[in-house]
Amino acid sequence: MTEQHHHIKLPEGSIEKQTTTLNMGPTHPATHGVFQNIMELDGERVVSADSTVGYIHRAFEKIAERRPLYQITPLTDRLNYCSSPINNMGWHHTCEKLLGVQTPKRVDYLRIIIMELARIADHLICNSIVGVDTGAYTGFLYVMQYRELIYEIYEEVCGSRLTTNIGRIGGFERNFTDTAFKKIEKFLTEYPKVLKEFENLFARNRIFMERTMGTGGISAERALNYGFTGPNLRAAGVDYDVRIHAPYSSYQDFDFTIPVGKTGDNYDRFLVRNEEMWQSLSLIQQAYHKIQDMKGTEADVYHADVPEYYLPKKEDVYTKMEALIWHFKIIMGEVDMPKGEVYHSVEGGNGELGFYLISDGGRAPFRLHFRRPCFIYYQAYPELVKGGMLSDAIVTMSSLNLIAGEMDA
Amino acid sequence: MNMALSNERIQQKLTEKFGEAVYGFEEPYGLLSFETAKENNLKVMQFLYDDAELGFHFLTDLCAVNYPDQPGRELAVVYHLHNLSENIRLRMKVFTGIQTPDVYTATSLFSSANWMERETYDFFGVNFVGHPNLKRILNVDEMDYFPLRKEYPLEDQTRIDKDDEMFGRG
Numbered sequence: 001m002t003e004q005h006h007h008i009k010l011p012e013g014s015i016e017k018q019t020t021t022l023n024m025g026p027t028h029p030a031t032h033g034v035f036q037n038i039m040e041l042d043g044e045r046v047v048s049a050d051s052t053v054g055y056i057h058r059a060f061e062k063i064a065e066r067r068p069l070y071q072i073t074p075l076t077d078r079l080n081y082c083s084s085p086i087n088n089m090g091w092h093h094t095c096e097k098l099l100g101v102q103t104p105k106r107v108d109y110l111r112i113i114i115m116e117l118a119r120i121a122d123h124l125i126c127n128s129i130v131g132v133d134t135g136a137y138t139g140f141l142y143v144m145q146y147r148e149l150i151y152e153i154y155e156e157v158c159g160s161r162l163t164t165n166i167g168r169i170g171g172f173e174r175n176f177t178d179t180a181f182k183k184i185e186k187f188l189t190e191y192p193k194v195l196k197e198f199e200n201l202f203a204r205n206r207i208f209m210e211r212t213m214g215t216g217g218i219s220a221e222r223a224l225n226y227g228f229t230g231p232n233l234r235a236a237g238v239d240y241d242v243r244i245h246a247p248y249s250s251y252q253d254f255d256f257t258i259p260v261g262k263t264g265d266n267y268d269r270f271l272v273r274n275e276e277m278w279q280s281l282s283l284i285q286q287a288y289h290k291i292q293d294m295k296g297t298e299a300d301v302y303h304a305d306v307p308e309y310y311l312p313k314k315e316d317v318y319t320k321m322e323a324l325i326w327h328f329k330i331i332m333g334e335v336d337m338p339k340g341e342v343y344h345s346v347e348g349g350n351g352e353l354g355f356y357l358i359s360d361g362g363r364a365p366f367r368l369h370f371r372r373p374c375f376i377y378y379q380a381y382p383e384l385v386k387g388g389m390l391s392d393a394i395v396t397m398s399s400l401n402l403i404a405g406e407m408d409a
Numbered sequence: 410m411n412m413a414l415s416n417e418r419i420q421q422k423l424t425e426k427f428g429e430a431v432y433g434f435e436e437p438y439g440l441l442s443f444e445t446a447k448e449n450n451l452k453v454m455q456f457l458y459d460d461a462e463l464g465f466h467f468l469t470d471l472c473a474v475n476y477p478d479q480p481g482r483e484l485a486v487v488y489h490l491h492n493l494s495e496n497i498r499l500r501m502k503v504f505t506g507i508q509t510p511d512v513y514t515a516t517s518l519f520s521s522a523n524w525m526e527r528e529t530y531d532f533f534g535v536n537f538v539g540h541p542n543l544k545r546i547l548n549v550d551e552m553d554y555f556p557l558r559k560e561y562p563l564e565d566q567t568r569i570d571k572d573d574e575m576f577g578r579g
Contacts, residue, residue, distance in 0.1 A: 054547035061532075062556060066563050097438060224467055224493070227521030238493070245496045341437050343470070343489055343500065354470055356487070369472040371489075379524045408547055 019047055022390070026055050030394045032129060033404030037381075037397075044389050049382040053375070057408040064368040068333040069095045069309065070169060072368070077163035079372060080406040083122035083349035084164045085114045085154065090346035093248050094355040095169045098342045099309065104301045106294060107171040108250035109287040113184060114157065114166060115249070115346075116280040116287075120191075121150045122349030123231070123273040123280075126401040130270055131202060133398045134211045139201050146194055149187050156180040170310040171303025181288075188285055195281070199274055209267060216384045216396030217265035226383075227376040230351030232400060235272045236264030242347040254286050266392075266399040273401075308335050333363045350374050350401040374400070375407045414462065414495040416441040422463060426456055433502075442500040450486070450503045451513045457490060457499075458518055465490040468515065469498065471525040473533040475507075477559045483507035484533055488515070505535070507558075514540040532557035 025036035036052040060075045067075075076087040089111050096103065103111075124147055128140035151161040156179050158166040167173070202208045218228070223236040233240055241258045243251045259275035261268030291299075303310055307326045316323035329335050339361040345354035351373025360366040377400065384400075385393035419441055423431045431453065433444035445453050457465040470489040477483060482504040491498045505512055514537040515522040526537045527546040534555035537543055545552065554561060 054545075054549075057547040059556070062563055222520075225520045227468055227519070227525075240493050245493075341442070341500075343438075343440060343498070345469075352469070354489070356470060356472060356489070358474060367474045369470070371470040375524065375528075376521050379521070 018042065026052070030133065030397065032398060033402060033407075035378075035402070035404055035407065039385075039390065039393070041390060044391070046385045046388055046390060046393050049385055049393070051378065051381055053378070053404075053407050055408065056404055060409045061368055061370065064365055066364055068330075068335070068363050069337065069365075070311075070330070072365075073167075074163065074165045076370075077165055078405050079370060079409065080122070080349050080353070080374070080403045081162060082125050082403060083118040084162065085118040085166045086122075086346060086348050087353060088164060088166050089115055089249065090344070090348065090353050091355060092167055092169050093346065094342055094344040094357055095309070096304075097344050098337060098340055098357060098359060099169070099306070100338075101170055101304050101306050101309075103171060103249075103304045104298070105250060105253075106291060106298060106301045107303060108253075109291050110172060110176060110302065111167065111249045112251065112254070112287045113284050113291075114154070116283045117150045117153060117184075117187070119280045119347075119349055120277050121147050122401070123277050126350075126398070127202075127270055127273050128198070129398045130212070130266065130395060131208070133395050134208055136201065136205075136208065139198050143194060143198055146187070146191055149183065149190075153180060153183045153187065156183060168303065168310055170306040171301075173311075175300065175302040184284070184288060188281070188288065192281060195274075195277055202270065203274065211392075212266035212270060212395060212399070214263070215266050215388055215392040216269075216399060217263050218380065218384060219264065222380070222383070223264055223377075226380040228351070228380070229373050229377070230348065230401075231272045231276060232264075232269060232351065232377055234258065235261035235268040237262050242345050242352050246345065248344070248346060253290070254283055256283055266395050269399045336361055336363055345371065348373060350403065350406070351377065370409055372406045372409060374402050375409070378402055378407060414492065414497050416497075416499075419463065419497070419499060422460065423453070423456075427453065440498055440500055442502070444502045444504070447486075447503040447505045447512050450488075450501070451515065451518070453501065454488070454490070454515060454518055463492065464494065465492045465499065467491040467493050468519040468521050468525075471515065471522055471529060473529045473535050473557075475533060475558045479504075481506045484510050484535055486512050486529065486535055507534075510535045511538050512536070513538050514543075516540055531555070534558070 020041045022039045022041050025031045026034050034055040038050045040047040064072050073088050073091055076091045077084040079087050124143050128143050131139045154164050155161050156177055158164055218236055220236045220238050223233050237260055239258050239260050256279045259272050261272050311330055312323035312327055317327045337359050340359050342357045345352045353373060354371030356369040357365050358367040384396050416436055420434050430449050431443055431445050435442045457463050469491045472487055474485045484505050484507055485502050488501045503512060512535055514526055526540055529535050530543055531545045531548050532555055
C-alpha cells in the first residue's frame, strides 16, 4: 500500500493529524455494555486503543463489609449477570469453606445442574452475539428461546430469572419441584438439536470463518501473562479449568473434557465455547441421572445440616422453639463467623471467578475481594486489536465475553 | 521428572534463598501463605517466577487490605500466585505504613498487574512505584480519598436528611 496524504485546507491554527480519533462507548450498541474505548484510527486500521471502565461501579466490596454472609449473595448476582447462578454458588462454596460445611452429594449434583445451565446460557449469549456482530442475527434470536427455558428452570427453583440469588449456604432454599425436573428433561431432549443447528450455522460458514479467523488472536504466553482464564485462555491453548484443577461441588465425580484451541483468535474462542456447551450438556445429563438413581433419604436431601446459617422452614419457625431461635439469630445477624482467610474460586462463565474473604470473627467480612476474570483480561484489548481493522475490533470485543457488571464490581 | 511441588518444598526453597527475609509461613485452608518486607516483593516474585522448580508464572489476584489497628503496617498488599503446571497456589503479603504506602510494581513481571494495581491504588491509595500509568480506574478522577480504607464508613456521614435514631444508630 502506498502512503497517501490527503491535504485538506484546515482552518488557521488547527493541528494537522494523519489519524482519526473514534470514541466508541460508553453507550454504544457494539460494546454490549457500559464501557468506553477511544480508538486512534489510520483509515480503518486501529493504531491504538484506550479503555475506560468503571461506569457502573457499585462498591460491592465496601458494601460487603457491612453485610452478613447470606446478604452478600445478591451482590454476586450482579457481577456476571449472564451467569448469576455460578457466582451465587461460588459464594456459597466460599462461605462453606470458611465455615467447614460439608454438603451432601445430592446438593452438589443439583448445583452442577444449575451451574452448567448457567454456563450454557452465558456461552449462548456470547457466541450468538459474535454472530450478530458478524452479520448473522437469526442465530441469536433462535437460541434465545432456549435461554428462556433455562430462565424458566431458574424460576422454578428459586423464583427469579436474571439476578437469581439461588441457593443458600449449605444447599438450596427448597427442593427441586417435579416441574423443575420436567423442564430440565425438556431442555436435555430439545437443546442438542438446537445447538447442532446453531453450530452448523456458523462453524463452517465461510463468511463467519473469514471474519473471525486470524483476528483478535493472542499467544498462550501473552494470555497467561495477561491473566486470561476461562474459554479465552483455553482458546489460546492452555488447558486450565478450575473444575479440573481445583474441583468443587464434586466435579471429580464426572466425565468431561476440556476443549482447547490453538491460535487464541475469535474463531477459536467461538469453537471452545461451542464445545463447552456440549460438555455442559453432558454434565447436566450425568448429574440428572445420578440424582434419579438416588434412593431412600438421600434422594430427598437438598441442604446440609447447618442451623447456624441455613434458615429453617417457615412452618417450623411457627411451631418449633429451636427453629424460631435460629431464624431470629440469622435474620438479626447475631451469628458470628469463625476467623480466617479463604481464597476460593469457581469456573465462571468467562473465567476464574475468585473470592478472597477475610473474616475477623464478626458478623460481616472484614474484607472481601472479588477476582473478576473479565476485569483482568480486558486490559489486553488494545494489544489484541492493534493493527487490525475496526470491524474486527468489534468482533474481538464481543468474543472476549466482557460483562460490564463484572468488570466494574 | 521432578517431585511434585508441595507447600513444604516451596517454603524450603524460599528460606534457602531468602533466609530471614521471608517469614510468617502459614497454611490456612491448605494454601501456603507467607510474608516478606515490601522492599523484597519483586525479588521474591522474580525468584518464584524464574526458578525452574517453582515456576509461579500466573498472577491470579492482587489486592490490598487495610488494618487500621496496626501502626506502621496499616496496609497489606496480597498477591495470589499460581503454578499452573504443578497446580499449586500460594499467597504472598507485604505490609506497608499508610503514611508512605510505596510498594514496587509487579507490572514488569505480569501485564495483568497493571489494572489490578490501578484498582488497588484507586481504593487503598497504595503507591505502586514504577507503574506505567498509575491513575484511578473505577472511581472518578476527581475523587480525593481512598474509599476502601476503614476510616471511611460505608454511608455518607455528612447526610443530614436521615434521623439516626429512627434507624437504630442514635
